[in-house]
Amino acid sequence: MDKYDLPQNVLSPKARRATDPPIAWLLRMPIDDPEIISLAAGFVDQQSLPAKEMADCARELLGGDENKASLQYGATPGFLPLREEVCRMLEKQGAGKNISPEEIMLTGGSQQLLHLITDVLISEGDIVLVEDPTYFVYMGTLQAAGARVMGVALDEKGIIPESLEEKLRSLQSSGALEKLKLVYLMTYFQNPTGTSLTWERKERVYEILSTYCDLGRRTFVIEDAAYKELRFEGEDIPYLKSLDTQNRAVALVGSFSKSFSPGLRVAFSWLPPQLLHHALRQKGNEDFGSSNFCQHLMHRAITAGRYSQHAEMLRVRYREKRDLMLRCISESFPSEVHALKPLGGMYVWATLPDGVDAGCDSRLFKEALSRKVLYVPGEFCYCPEPGVEKPTNNLRISFGMVTEENIADGVARLGEAVRYVLS
Amino acid sequence: MDKYDLPQNVLSPKARRATDPPIAWLLRMPIDDPEIISLAAGFVDQQSLPAKEMADCARELLGGDENKASLQYGATPGFLPLREEVCRMLEKQGAGKNISPEEIMLTGGSQQLLHLITDVLISEGDIVLVEDPTYFVYMGTLQAAGARVMGVALDEKGIIPESLEEKLRSLQSSGALEKLKLVYLMTYFQNPTGTSLTWERKERVYEILSTYCDLGRRTFVIEDAAYKELRFEGEDIPYLKSLDTQNRAVALVGSFSKSFSPGLRVAFSWLPPQLLHHALRQKGNEDFGSSNFCQHLMHRAITAGRYSQHAEMLRVRYREKRDLMLRCISESFPSEVHALKPLGGMYVWATLPDGVDAGCDSRLFKEALSRKVLYVPGEFCYCPEPGVEKPTNNLRISFGMVTEENIADGVARLGEAVRYVLS
Numbered sequence: 001m002d003k004y005d006l007p008q009n010v011l012s013p014k015a016r017r018a019t020d021p022p023i024a025w026l027l028r029m030p031i032d033d034p035e036i037i038s039l040a041a042g043f044v045d046q047q048s049l050p051a052k053e054m055a056d057c058a059r060e061l062l063g064g065d066e067n068k069a070s071l072q073y074g075a076t077p078g079f080l081p082l083r084e085e086v087c088r089m090l091e092k093q094g095a096g097k098n099i100s101p102e103e104i105m106l107t108g109g110s111q112q113l114l115h116l117i118t119d120v121l122i123s124e125g126d127i128v129l130v131e132d133p134t135y136f137v138y139m140g141t142l143q144a145a146g147a148r149v150m151g152v153a154l155d156e157k158g159i160i161p162e163s164l165e166e167k168l169r170s171l172q173s174s175g176a177l178e179k180l181k182l183v184y185l186m187t188y189f190q191n192p193t194g195t196s197l198t199w200e201r202k203e204r205v206y207e208i209l210s211t212y213c214d215l216g217r218r219t220f221v222i223e224d225a226a227y228k229e230l231r232f233e234g235e236d237i238p239y240l241k242s243l244d245t246q247n248r249a250v251a252l253v254g255s256f257s258k259s260f261s262p263g264l265r266v267a268f269s270w271l272p273p274q275l276l277h278h279a280l281r282q283k284g285n286e287d288f289g290s291s292n293f294c295q296h297l298m299h300r301a302i303t304a305g306r307y308s309q310h311a312e313m314l315r316v317r318y319r320e321k322r323d324l325m326l327r328c329i330s331e332s333f334p335s336e337v338h339a340l341k342p343l344g345g346m347y348v349w350a351t352l353p354d355g356v357d358a359g360c361d362s363r364l365f366k367e368a369l370s371r372k373v374l375y376v377p378g379e380f381c382y383c384p385e386p387g388v389e390k391p392t393n394n395l396r397i398s399f400g401m402v403t404e405e406n407i408a409d410g411v412a413r414l415g416e417a418v419r420y421v422l423s
Numbered sequence: 424m425d426k427y428d429l430p431q432n433v434l435s436p437k438a439r440r441a442t443d444p445p446i447a448w449l450l451r452m453p454i455d456d457p458e459i460i461s462l463a464a465g466f467v468d469q470q471s472l473p474a475k476e477m478a479d480c481a482r483e484l485l486g487g488d489e490n491k492a493s494l495q496y497g498a499t500p501g502f503l504p505l506r507e508e509v510c511r512m513l514e515k516q517g518a519g520k521n522i523s524p525e526e527i528m529l530t531g532g533s534q535q536l537l538h539l540i541t542d543v544l545i546s547e548g549d550i551v552l553v554e555d556p557t558y559f560v561y562m563g564t565l566q567a568a569g570a571r572v573m574g575v576a577l578d579e580k581g582i583i584p585e586s587l588e589e590k591l592r593s594l595q596s597s598g599a600l601e602k603l604k605l606v607y608l609m610t611y612f613q614n615p616t617g618t619s620l621t622w623e624r625k626e627r628v629y630e631i632l633s634t635y636c637d638l639g640r641r642t643f644v645i646e647d648a649a650y651k652e653l654r655f656e657g658e659d660i661p662y663l664k665s666l667d668t669q670n671r672a673v674a675l676v677g678s679f680s681k682s683f684s685p686g687l688r689v690a691f692s693w694l695p696p697q698l699l700h701h702a703l704r705q706k707g708n709e710d711f712g713s714s715n716f717c718q719h720l721m722h723r724a725i726t727a728g729r730y731s732q733h734a735e736m737l738r739v740r741y742r743e744k745r746d747l748m749l750r751c752i753s754e755s756f757p758s759e760v761h762a763l764k765p766l767g768g769m770y771v772w773a774t775l776p777d778g779v780d781a782g783c784d785s786r787l788f789k790e791a792l793s794r795k796v797l798y799v800p801g802e803f804c805y806c807p808e809p810g811v812e813k814p815t816n817n818l819r820i821s822f823g824m825v826t827e828e829n830i831a832d833g834v835a836r837l838g839e840a841v842r843y844v845l846s
């Protein structure tokens with residue numbers, strides 16, 4: 001018997017449905033073989049992590065008069081002064097007016113918030129609409145929760161309103177609309193495609209959702225803005241959340257992981273009170289609060305101006321890395337490969353000609369691996385739907401963690417593999 | 424309509440079952456009225472929190488060669504070198520031999536581990552045995568999970584083997600034994616009574632559980648040792664876990680919250696592989712790892728010797744605070760009140776004469792509040808069982824966070840309230 005075997009009926013329904021993360025094996029590969037260049041990992045740029053800034057914050061925090069408070073237990077919703085800073089930041093960004101810190105919740109990364117909302121709303125068989133492709137880690141959470149996940153097509157302007165409407169209409173006609181609990185949208189530099197939802201589409205999407213769904217009572221929207229601060233080109237776009245003027249329907253999730261440091265695991269969310277109420281109960285039962293110390297540090301980073309300075313520097317840095325990656329792609333990849341140019345974030349989404357497989361069992365993946373370069377096969381990012389065939393000819397490559405040197409080498413190796421397979 | 428109202432059928436079964444933490448209102452009181460002395464909060468001693476030690480750790484960590492690694496994403500099970508240190512620590516304490524860091528998992532406080540195991544094993548209607556009284560926060564988690572929680576009596580030597588056997592026999596005869604998934608034991612300075620499970624009883628309890636239950640396949644034991652490091656008197660007792668020589672049946676949970684700093688939210692667990700496997704999947708779906716930065720800091724605190732020094736100092740400090748509290752109790756409380764003398768931890772469990780109510784609607788609670796002193800009514804610590812009447816004449820008072828001055832004042836005020844009610 002396998003030592004991991006437990007009789008299925010000993011496990012909770014959730015544990016029975018849960019699987020290992022789809023790309024864990026992929027992320028382990030470069031650890032086992034350091035010669036491998038990973039363009040797969042969604043980690044952030046290592047070199048620019050704010051060590052100096054954090055050292056200053058820690059010194060000031062722990063040397064100050066209130067030096068012990070950060071080392072004590074915190075509150076379940078998070079450190080109040082940081083929640084207040086989040087309100088100011090969101091107001092400045094036009095998310096809403098007079099936002100109350102009582103409506104803000106801090107979590108251990110935005111993933112925990114996604115999980116908490118899922119845990120609050122999803123019963124087995126409930127429906128969640130996601131962009132297709134979407135963030136695969138969250139799909140794992142949804143699968144374990146027993147959700148029926150349905151994809152809505154997106155293009156370079158984000159989710160396509162007509163596709164959304166069509167899906168809602170079909171749910172309506174089959175009587176399944178009342179099972180729709182969540183619509184999950186990454187509105188800025190989406191993982192994996194790097195696209196953002198335009199303002200015109202945000203208005204249209206919100207209108208459509210308001211028409212078909214009992215928003216804020218039965219169906220909620222998650223606006224995941226984890227990459228918003230990493231815009232290095234183009235005009236900012238207002239939040240979808242800004243359309244939810246009553247704070248009734250949209251759970252806005254943001255994070256300091258990409259724009260400062262993921263090692264702190266500090267994310268924030270602005271939630272409709274009726275949802276927050278239940279999410280806080282769950283958090284109380286799960287951990288009754290994330291690291292108080294990290295929240296104090298993050299608060300200090302913001303109030304001392306270090307956070308905004310750092311984020312500014314990161315935007316320049318990521319832009320340079322994106323430019324380098326795109327340059328290398330255009331030099332190394334055959335012209336039949338189409339790469340989306342992202343205006344922010346850390347991913348390039350590449351599409352091979354129709355019929356060319358980039359999946360993890362494909363020739364391309366093997367050829368890439370033999371040249372010691374890794375990418376995320378796009379197939380992991382499409383939600384599996386019975387009877388619906390999903391594309392297998394995409395690759396997600398990240399310029400986040402990888403060094404400039406390895407961007408050049410990695411893309412060259414990958415280009416070689418692609419040429420080999422296409423020839 | 425209340426703004427928190429959501430139709431019940433919109434919520435998941437778990438969210439429908441979840442309630443607000445029972446004593447949240449109680450913990451808020453001293454914030455609203457700073458004149459109130461709270462002997463209720465389970466927070467740690469504020470004055471001795473390791474600000475200097477943490478500042479040193481942060482400076483060394485962020486100034487060193489590897490200064491960026493702690494600010495990057497970590498791994499789901501936690502920072503490997505810290506897991507290795509945990510192995511060494513557990514081996515030194517006699518928990519087991521040749522413990523593999525692959526069997527160690529780090530979580531955001533031990534509460535998260537309790538929650539993860541619950542989420543993995545408990546389906547609605549499954550049975551969990553707990554000491555009665557027990558840790559009320561975990562009871563909230565169990566309630567939300569839909570567990571049927573049953574109490575087993577304990578005395579000053581911990582859970583009573585005969586009561587455990589009786590309970591198991593009755594479960595067996597009613598055919599419910601196969602629904603028993605978890606046995607939750609706080610083996611050191613239990614919250615709320617401060618008692619520890621003696622070695623003789625540990626052997627007997629393990630023998631009984633092995634006889635009645637399919638340990639490691641259907642039923643698991645959680646040994647919660649959160650307070651173990653806070654022993655200030657008496658000989659150490661080996662872990663219950665040391666009887667589980669194959670690492671099959673007992674999930675051992677420990678924490679650095681009480682013995683160092685709860686603000687870091689770093690706890691550890693040593694789990695049977697078949698349980699760890701599923702708990703890691705859940706953690707992957709929930710947050711894919713707790714704060715990497717905090718884990719690096721904790722690792723440095725241990726390897727630099729600061730942790731053990733600090734814990735040593737804390738034991739002296741808590742002993743002094745306990746002695747002061749007991750002295751004040753014997754001076755202020757009428758002799759009919761019985762207070763258990765804890766050999767570690769941070770709680771004193773006091774019992775009023777039969778029939779005298781200490782519940783939150785009692786005269787005593789009101790009299791205490793009018794004298795601006797708070798305690799935790801013991802009734803919150805007993806698991807509710809339909810048809811079973813539980814004691815209401817207990818108080819949990821903590822010498823953890825409260826200052827020496829407030830221990831003296833608080834106990835005096837409480838003693839006055841008790842005398843008033845008894846007279």
